[in-house]
Amino acid sequence: MRPLRPPTEFLDQHLDVFQAALYELPEGCFKIESGPPEPVDMNLFCIQDIVDNLVESKKRLRAVPQEMFGRARQRCNPYELVGSSIFMNRASVKLASIDSQLALTATKEDPGSPINDQAGDAGVDDPVIIAKDTFRFADLCSGPGGFSEYLLWRKHTWGERARGWAMTLRGELDFQLDRFHKDAAVQEALKVFYGQDATGNILKQENIDAFVEMLERETAGLGVGLVSADGGVSVDGDEAVQETLLQRLILCQILTMFMVLQKGGDFVVKIFDIFTPVTAGLVWILSRHFEKICVMKPLTSRPMNSERYVVCRHLLERRPARVIEHLKQVNARYQDIDDRAASKNPDTKDTPDTMKSSGDTAIKKEDVNHIVDLKVLTEDSHFMEYIKRNNMKTAIRQTEALDVFLNDQETLSARMADPSSTATPPSTTAPAATATWRTSTASSSISTSSTSPR
Numbered sequence: 001m002r003p004l005r006p007p008t009e010f011l012d013q014h015l016d017v018f019q020a021a022l023y024e025l026p027e028g029c030f031k032i033e034s035g036p037p038e039p040v041d042m043n044l045f046c047i048q049d050i051v052d053n054l055v056e057s058k059k060r061l062r063a064v065p066q067e068m069f070g071r072a073r074q075r076c077n078p079y080e081l082v083g084s085s086i087f088m089n090r091a092s093v094k095l096a097s098i099d100s101q102l103a104l105t106a107t108k109e110d111p112g113s114p115i116n117d118q119a120g121d122a123g124v125d126d127p128v129i130i131a132k133d134t135f136r137f138a139d140l141c142s143g144p145g146g147f148s149e150y151l152l153w154r155k156h157t158w159g160e161r162a163r164g165w166a167m168t169l170r171g172e173l174d175f176q177l178d179r180f181h182k183d184a185a186v187q188e189a190l191k192v193f194y195g196q197d198a199t200g201n202i203l204k205q206e207n208i209d210a211f212v213e214m215l216e217r218e219t220a221g222l223g224v225g226l227v228s229a230d231g232g233v234s235v236d237g238d239e240a241v242q243e244t245l246l247q248r249l250i251l252c253q254i255l256t257m258f259m260v261l262q263k264g265g266d267f268v269v270k271i272f273d274i275f276t277p278v279t280a281g282l283v284w285i286l287s288r289h290f291e292k293i294c295v296m297k298p299l300t301s302r303p304m305n306s307e308r309y310v311v312c313r314h315l316l317e318r319r320p321a322r323v324i325e326h327l328k329q330v331n332a333r334y335q336d337i338d339d340r341a342a343s344k345n346p347d348t349k350d351t352p353d354t355m356k357s358s359g360d361t362a363i364k365k366e367d368v369n370h371i372v373d374l375k376v377l378t379e380d381s382h383f384m385e386y387i388k389r390n391n392m393k394t395a396i397r398q399t400e401a402l403d404v405f406l407n408d409q410e411t412l413s414a415r416m417a418d419p420s421s422t423a424t425p426p427s428t429t430a431p432a433a434t435a436t437w438r439t440s441t442a443s444s445s446i447s448t449s450s451t452s453p454r
């Protein structure tokens, strides 16, 4: 049976929700500035001392041997034991956590759409016959597929219709449909697409355009009610460059979303720190195109890392032309920078920027430094206050989690080196927290009985 959802006012009180004071885009707000990477003023979107403490703890983390991570991680993250629940990976559970708080899987009906009233039982490759109540979603940078697995499982176990379209890089992290929970009933309900050049690389404009064209055709121009975007690459422990390394990827996911999301639809995108004007500019752009946004960290997301999600509720305008054009131009600038760098260093020519190691990025000579006029951003005091507060809260929590992890890890190392040592690791809060998780997700009927991947 489908559970009742908490009213929005209730959610707004418990989450840090932001609603723009006005949605109109100020004249001349969009600009593109590139050049040598600009030094980041940490007092602009956070507080220097808070960031210094975080950086200090991250430095200590780098000295921790990899084999010590598992156990100490469990101790500093009470929700670690939730694991992947009944799903293929922890990503599914993160989306379940966001869904339980923000009702992402409510089917969005666009009242103005000419949608067919017929039941939709055609395969995804067939000409579209989609029922009014079919939940349509796009899942970007989505391999191996935990988000899609959760969305299909959620809707199908409610006895509702769902259709998904996904794009992700081929290779190691490609979709693994055989690992989907059987109740997700993925057959015919999900189409994985790899763009015009068949790589699935969303940084390429031609791949974005091909995905949009396919999706528009297969939904008869309706678009989708939800876009999820979880792009990320390994930063090899060098989180300092994570934010700038992933900016283009986040931008391309946002661009794709603006091209496929229906009016009134929702969007969830993973971001990391918001310390630079480019990331802050992207969040600002989102805040001006959706009724509300919420930068949040799901309960099961590891508190030691910078990962956060921007959940955007109710797109105000279908295919907003001005922002789409601007984001395309920014992406073209990134491509231009990459092409010039590749012509100087042919060894990196075929490596998507997001796939380069952090070492490559650290020596980047040129980058995009601004996508929104900094004056416009900083004069939006309501927005600035929200981002600063969110950054401060996240950084302080992250530093605390790192310190718990590091202290615990040091105690464990001491005991291993000298079993007679009296040092006792702090007691874990995991069982109590797992119980909380069970209660908080009960309304979504998520079983946490199995914590190991299937």
Ligand SMILES: C[S@@+](CC[C@H](N)C(=O)[O-])C[C@H]1O[C@@H](n2cnc3c(N)ncnc32)[C@H](O)[C@@H]1O
Pocket (backbone or CB within 6 Å): 089, 091, 092, 140, 141, 142, 143, 144, 145, 146, 147, 148, 167, 168, 169, 173, 174, 200, 201, 202, 203, 230, 231, 232, 233, 249, 352, 354, 355
């Ligand atoms: C954290 S994983 C996503 C996990 C996924 N949401 C799930 O539920 O299983 C990040 C994904 O981003 C993809 N990715 C990274 N760079 C990409 C790019 N340029 N184009 C498309 N996908 C990309 C990776 O291949 C990987 O599949």
